[in-house]
Structure formats: C-alpha cells, structure tokens
Amino acid sequence: MSDLKQDALHYHELPKPGKLETGLTKACETQRDLSLAYSPGVAEPVREIANNPEDVYRYTGKGNLVGVISNGTAVLGLGNTGALASKPVMEGKAMLFKRFANIDVFDIEIDCDDTAELIQTIANIAPTFGGINLEDIAAPQCFEVETALKAQLDIPVFHDDQHGTAIVAAAGLMNALELQHKKLELARIVCVGAGAAGIACMNLLMAMGAQKANITLVDSKGVVSTHRTDLNRYKEAFAQNTNKVCLADAMVNADVFFGVSDKDILTVEMLQGMAANPIVFTMANPDPEINPILANKTRDDLIIATGRSDYPNQVNNVLGFPYIFRGALDVRASEINMAMQIAAVHALRKLAHSSVPDEVLDTYGLQELSYGKEYILPKPNDPRLISVIPQAISQAAIESGVARITIKK
Ligand SMILES: NC(=O)C1=CN([C@@H]2O[C@H](COP(=O)(O)OP(=O)(O)OC[C@H]3O[C@@H](n4cnc5c(N)ncnc54)[C@H](OP(=O)(O)O)[C@@H]3O)[C@@H](O)[C@H]2O)C=CC1
Ligand SMILES: CC(=O)C(=O)O
Ligand SMILES: [Mg+2]
Numbered sequence: 001m002s003d004l005k006q007d008a009l010h011y012h013e014l015p016k017p018g019k020l021e022t023g024l025t026k027a028c029e030t031q032r033d034l035s036l037a038y039s040p041g042v043a044e045p046v047r048e049i050a051n052n053p054e055d056v057y058r059y060t061g062k063g064n065l066v067g068v069i070s071n072g073t074a075v076l077g078l079g080n081t082g083a084l085a086s087k088p089v090m091e092g093k094a095m096l097f098k099r100f101a102n103i104d105v106f107d108i109e110i111d112c113d114d115t116a117e118l119i120q121t122i123a124n125i126a127p128t129f130g131g132i133n134l135e136d137i138a139a140p141q142c143f144e145v146e147t148a149l150k151a152q153l154d155i156p157v158f159h160d161d162q163h164g165t166a167i168v169a170a171a172g173l174m175n176a177l178e179l180q181h182k183k184l185e186l187a188r189i190v191c192v193g194a195g196a197a198g199i200a201c202m203n204l205l206m207a208m209g210a211q212k213a214n215i216t217l218v219d220s221k222g223v224v225s226t227h228r229t230d231l232n233r234y235k236e237a238f239a240q241n242t243n244k245v246c247l248a249d250a251m252v253n254a255d256v257f258f259g260v261s262d263k264d265i266l267t268v269e270m271l272q273g274m275a276a277n278p279i280v281f282t283m284a285n286p287d288p289e290i291n292p293i294l295a296n297k298t299r300d301d302l303i304i305a306t307g308r309s310d311y312p313n314q315v316n317n318v319l320g321f322p323y324i325f326r327g328a329l330d331v332r333a334s335e336i337n338m339a340m341q342i343a344a345v346h347a348l349r350k351l352a353h354s355s356v357p358d359e360v361l362d363t364y365g366l367q368e369l370s371y372g373k374e375y376i377l378p379k380p381n382d383p384r385l386i387s388v389i390p391q392a393i394s395q396a397a398i399e400s401g402v403a404r405i406t407i408k409k
Contacts, residue, residue: 012088019091020107025061057130061104063332066325067129068093069108069122074138074161074196076285077262083109086136093135093160093321101322101386103329105133115141119148126153130329133321134159139195140232156328156336162200164317164324167341168377169258169281170204171348172315175376176303180277182255184209188275190250192289193260194219194235201258202238207338208345216240216250220261223250248273255279259289266290268298276301281315283307303373312374319348319377323385327393331403336393343396347388351378359383 012018027033035041045059057063072086087109094105108125112118118137122145126132132155134146142159149157158164177184189210191198194217202215217224217238224231226241244250251257251270259266259282266282266289274280280295282288285307292311295304305313324344328336356369360379369375378385397403 019088019095020105056127057332062128063130063329064102065104065106065129066097066131066133066329067108067122067125068097068105068133068135069110070135071110071112071118071137073113073136073141075136077287080138083111090135093133096318097133097322097325099322100318100380101326101390103322103325113141115144119145119152122149123152126155129155130332131156131158131325133325134161136161137196139199140234142196143199143234150335154334156325156333158321158324158328158336159196159200160317160321161196163204163336163341164320165197165260165283166200166204167324167344168317168319168348169201169283169315170208170345171319171352172281172305172313172377173205173256173258173279174208174345174349175352175371176279176281176305177256179373179376180255180279180303182277182279185211186214187255188214188216188253189256189258190216190218190247190254191258191260192218192247192265193258193262193284194224194238195260197260197283198258199234199238201260204338204341204345208342212238213240216242216244216254218247218250218261222246257281257289259283261289263287263289264291266295268294271295271298271302274299274302278302280304281306283315285316303376305376309380313376314380315377316380318380319385320344320389323389324393326386327390328397330390331394331397332405333394333397333402334404335402337397337400337402339400340393340396340402343392344389347392348377348385351382351384351388352376354384357383 028037048055068090070086070090072083073080075081075086075089090107090109094107097103097105110121137145146157146159191202206212223244224235224239226239248270252273253275255275255278257280262284280302282290288306292304292306305315307316353371360382361369363381398406
C-alpha cells in the first residue's frame with residue numbers, strides 16, 4: 001500500500017471513524033438545564049417559531065447550518081460511486097466549512113438517481129438549513145436540481161462543483177492572464193469537461209468578458225460542435241460550427257486549457273501545440289489531466305495549476321464555498337447571485353497580490369512566496385480569507401437586494 005493510501009485510510013479510521021461529530025452549545029447538566037433544553041422549556045421557542053417563522057433564526061442553529069447534500073453521481077473525478085461512498089467527501093466538505101468559516105454542517109447522502117424525487121427530498125428537508133450546498137451531483141441532473149430548488153426555496157442553494165469551482169478558477173485565471181500578458185476577451189479557451197464544473201466555469205468567464213466564439217468545449221466524445229446530434233441543451237449552448245473533432249484539434253494555438261474532466265488526457269504533444277505563454281488548469285481530482293511535473297518539463301513558459309494541495313497553484317473550490325456561505329449567511333441572503341459570485345472572484349484575485357502571512361509560509365514549509373507564476377491564488381489556510389471574501393459577498397448581497405438583514409449576527 002502506498003504511504004498516501006495508508007495514511008489517508010488511518011486518518012479516516014482512527015482514533016474514531018469519520019471526520020465529524022456533533023457538539024453542544026448550551027449546558028445540559030442539571031435538572032433545570034433539562035427543563036429548559038427539553039420538556040417543558042423547549043415548548044416555548046416552538047410556540048414562538050410557530051407564530052413567527054423568522055424566530056427560527058433566533059432560537060435554533062438554522063442560521064449557521066448548511067446541508068452538504070449529494071447523491072454520489074459524480075464524486076470528485078471518480079464517477080458514480082453511489083451515495084454511501086460519497087460520505088467521506090461530504091464529511092470532508094463539512095470539515096472545511098467548520099475549519100475555515102465556523103459553519104456547522106449536516107452531511108446528507110441521498111440514495112436517489114431520479115431527478116424529481118431528489119428535488120422533492122431536498123426541498124422536504126430544507127427547513128433544517130440556513131443554506132444548501134449541493135455536491136458531486138452529475139450533469140445534467142445537477143442543473144435541473146439546482147434550478148428547481150432555487151425557485152422553491154428562500155435560502156441559498158449553491159452547487160459547489162458549478163459555482164464554487166467557477167469562482168475560484170476565474171480568480172486564478174484573471175491573475176494568470178495578467179502574469180502572461182493576455183486578455184480574457186481575446187483568450188482562446190479550451191474547456192475539457194462539459195459537466196457541472198465545465199459549463200459553470202465557462203458561463204462565469206463569459207459573464208466576466210470571455211467571448212463565446214473563443215471557447216471550445218470538449219466532452220468524452222470530443223469537441224462540442226454544431227455537427228453533433230447527441231448534445232444536451234447545456235452543451236448545445238456552446239456548440240461551435242467547426243471541423244475540429246477531438247481534443248488534439250482544439251488544443252492547437254489555445255491560450256488556456258481548463259480541465260474539469262478526467263486524469264491524464266492532456267498529452268505532451270497537445271501542450272507543445274498551445275500558444276506562447278499558455279495557462280493550464282488541470283483541475284480534475286484526485287488526478288489531474290496532466291502531471292504538473294511533466295507539464296513543467298515540457299514547457300517553461302506556462303502557468304500550471306491543479307486541484308490538489310501538494311503542488312503550487314491549487315485551484316480548488318475549498319477557496320470558495322466556506323467563505324461564500326459565511327458571507328451569505330451573515331446577511332441571511334436569499335440566494336447567491338451572479339453579483340455575489342463576481343465580487344468573490346475579485347476579492348480572491350486581489351488577495352493573491354498582497355504579501356503572504358508568515359503562518360501560511362510556515363504551514364507550507366516555505367521561506368518566501370509572492371504573486372507570480374507559482375502563486376496565482378491565496379493558499380487555503382490563509383487567515384485573511386475569512387475577513388476578505390465573506391465581506392465582499394455580504395456587501396454584494398446587500399447591494400443586489402438579496403440580503404434580509406444588514407448587520408452580522
Ligand atoms: N478543482 C476543483 O475545485 C474541482 C474539480 N472538479 C473536477 O472536475 C471533474 C468533473 O467534475 P464535474 O463537472 O462535477 O463532473 P460531471 O460528471 O458533471 O462532468 C464530467 C465531464 O467530464 C467529461 N469527461 C469525462 N471523461 C472525459 C474524457 N476522458 N475526455 C473528455 N471529457 C471527459 C464528461 O463528458 P460527457 O459529458 O461526455 O460524459 C463530462 O462532461 C472531476 O474530476 C472533479 O474532480 C470538479 C469540481 C471542483
Ligand atoms: C473539489 C471538488 O469539489 C471536486 O473535485 O468534486
Ligand atoms: Mg465536488
């Protein structure tokens with residue numbers, strides 16, 4: 001067994017299985033405590049909430065509780081592992097919500113592939129939560145589930161693999177483009193992966209100025225073109241009238257490669273065929289579309305990022321979801337809209353320009369780190385993230401009219 005495999009299994013198993021447990025916020029020791037916490041005292045907040053539903057935020061943990069919900073149909077890049085096997089990832093997301101943004105989470109794994117039933121199940125349990133983070137639900141089902149829940153619910157519903165990924169990748173790309181002296185409006189972008197992450201990344205980049213005519217989307221069958229008859233409507237929106245058929249065709253002269261697909265599909269030859277000063281985001285987890293060491297050996301003019309923690313330039317939604325939900329919950333936002341997403345992109349992008357705190361250097365065992373080709377985004381343990389990103393999100397929520405309170409609880 002490899003060291004990483006053995007260490008990872010031990011980490012999850014010992015000294016207690018899993019990564020989460022529940023904790024108490026009130027004393028529950030004396031007879032009086034019991035009378036307040038449970039019967040008869042608990043009837044009082046029940047009556048208050050029944051009379052005024054907003055009081056649920058006053059008397060329960062709803063306002064700081066997020067449901068991390070999956071049906072296990074697209075778990076990392078491992079495919080449809082099923083709901084049960086997705087639990088370590090959902091516990092992992094819960095851990096990061098708590099560690100980085102002090103948000104409590106129930107991880108919910110739902111054994112259900114039927115879209116209508118999945119929507120109904122999530123809607124039925126929504127009263128528990130202040131927000132819902134959908135995770136690792138495959139496309140195109142994820143688009144329908146998110147759209148339906150957003151329409152029905154008055155709490156933020158956010159598919160992390162779509163928007164969390166898109167926000168972080170867009171922030172990284174803005175910086176990488178600046179460092180490579182390229183413009184988003186002119187960049188020729190190849191996006192491999194036309195699922196949750198790929199479609200959302202391209203939509204956000206377009207909202208920020210990328211030109212649809214410069215985007216080539218590629219899925220497991222090849223280039224998404226108008227000649228194809230097997231496209232869903234989300235892919236169809238990006239179909240180009242082109243004779244390019246495969247990834248190798250698409251990569252010729254590309255400025256940017258966005259990989260949100262599968263391991264080892266970007267070859268050395270494809271990388272060699274990219275334009276000067278290319279940008280390569282190989283975001284598939286756990287194994288990227290190209291090994292970054294190989295990519296760096298192949299070209300010395302590129303900026304490369306992965307989704308992983310063990311190489312420079314981690315482009316991973318961990319930089320997004322804890323802080324985005326923190327900002328949304330703090331002002332009780334009814335949704336996480338495009339204005340809030342773009343505000344997060346700019347806040348994240350800008351933070352990489354300022355000097356790196358010593359505790360970040362210590363964690364990564366580094367003497368020095370500054371904005372440049374190997375540091376395009378803040379590191380996930382950067383203590384400034386929790387003040388900068390939520391603040392930007394809350395402000396954008398207020399300005400776009402979706403905040404329901406204006407001061408932090
Ligand atoms: N770094 C990060 O923060 C994040 C990374 N990811 C990674 O992105 C990947 C996709 O996740 P997600 O979008 O949620 O999954 P989806 O299942 O929604 O989409 C997967 C997409 O990848 C395509 N694909 C799969 N294999 C290949 C291949 N060999 N060549 C070309 N395209 C391929 C699929 O094609 P088809 O449509 O034809 O089936 C599909 O369009 C995963 O590896 C995941 O770990 C996801 C979210 C965040
Ligand atoms: C990071 C993440 O959410 C994924 O790979 O699915
Ligand atoms: Mg995910």
